[in-house]
Amino acid sequence: MKLKEIFTIFMDYSGKGIYPFLFLVALIYLLATEKDSKIRRVLLESSLVITVLFFFPLFKMVMDKVEEAGTYYRILWLLPMTVVIAYAGVKLIGRHTRIGLAAMVIVLVLGGEYLYKSQYVTPAENRYHLPQAVIAICDLIAPQEDEERVWAVFPSELIHFVRQYSSEIQMPYGRDMVVASWEHVEHPMYALMESDIVRIDLLAELADDYQCQYIILNKAKNTEGDPESSGLKKIAEVGGYDIFRNVDVPILKKTDTSH
Numbered sequence: 001m002k003l004k005e006i007f008t009i010f011m012d013y014s015g016k017g018i019y020p021f022l023f024l025v026a027l028i029y030l031l032a033t034e035k036d037s038k039i040r041r042v043l044l045e046s047s048l049v050i051t052v053l054f055f056f057p058l059f060k061m062v063m064d065k066v067e068e069a070g071t072y073y074r075i076l077w078l079l080p081m082t083v084v085i086a087y088a089g090v091k092l093i094g095r096h097t098r099i100g101l102a103a104m105v106i107v108l109v110l111g112g113e114y115l116y117k118s119q120y121v122t123p124a125e126n127r128y129h130l131p132q133a134v135i136a137i138c139d140l141i142a143p144q145e146d147e148e149r150v151w152a153v154f155p156s157e158l159i160h161f162v163r164q165y166s167s168e169i170q171m172p173y174g175r176d177m178v179v180a181s182w183e184h185v186e187h188p189m190y191a192l193m194e195s196d197i198v199r200i201d202l203l204a205e206l207a208d209d210y211q212c213q214y215i216i217l218n219k220a221k222n223t224e225g226d227p228e229s230s231g232l233k234k235i236a237e238v239g240g241y242d243i244f245r246n247v248d249v250p251i252l253k254k255t256d257t258s259h
């Protein structure tokens with residue numbers, strides 16, 4: 001039963017790609033042909049041990065006791081798949097030029113796919129490979145050198161990216177709210193931000209309670225109430241988002257110890 005579960009995890013990890021399978025072929029080829037003992041120890045034998053452990057049911061049983069649920073596939077991250085495949089390809093082409101080039105063409109044809117055909121992949125907008133709107137918002141609300149880190153409430157579609165760009169902006173809830181498989185208590189601000197109609201007065205009240213200086217709202221979101229009367233001052237519009245400054249919560253100076 002465990003072995004079947006392991007193979008299912010491996011197939012899910014592989015998806016529609018052939019690279020994990022190509023790695024296994026390359027590993028077998030190098031184990032049979034590589035003579036350099038250093039390369040064998042560092043690149044091949046270590047990969048073999050990790051691969052065997054991954055497919056070993058007893059190891060899976062032990063890992064189930066100590067790991068987070070659903071993260072067993074991360075063991076495959078330890079495998080230097082790209083290096084092993086590339087080294088095997090170079091070695092094959094060096095020894096058998098025609099066969100190697102033909103194999104390379106076959107691999108490219110079978111394994112290649114137009115990247116941007118996927119709904120989850122878009123052309124990079126900047127060198128950070130993050131939505132430009134997130135960068136612009138973070139730059140706008142980031143604290144000055146003499147200020148403490150600020151707190152900001154972001155809609156769920158942006159919270160993954162904020163921490164990747166800046167550690168100067170804190171959030172009352174994070175990625176734990178949007179991963180369905182993680183057990184968590186829903187944060188009241190997240191529940192309000194994700195509701196069909198966002199009550200501005202309640203949002204401002206919670207922002208005061210959690211000492212959040214900024215609120216970012218998707219302009220497409222239905223809202224109820226007047227931000228100005230609730231102490232929320234609109235300071236900018238960035239990429240389809242309204243940025244509000246919660247004037248009731250001050251931004252502390254680094255020398256200020258009153259908070």
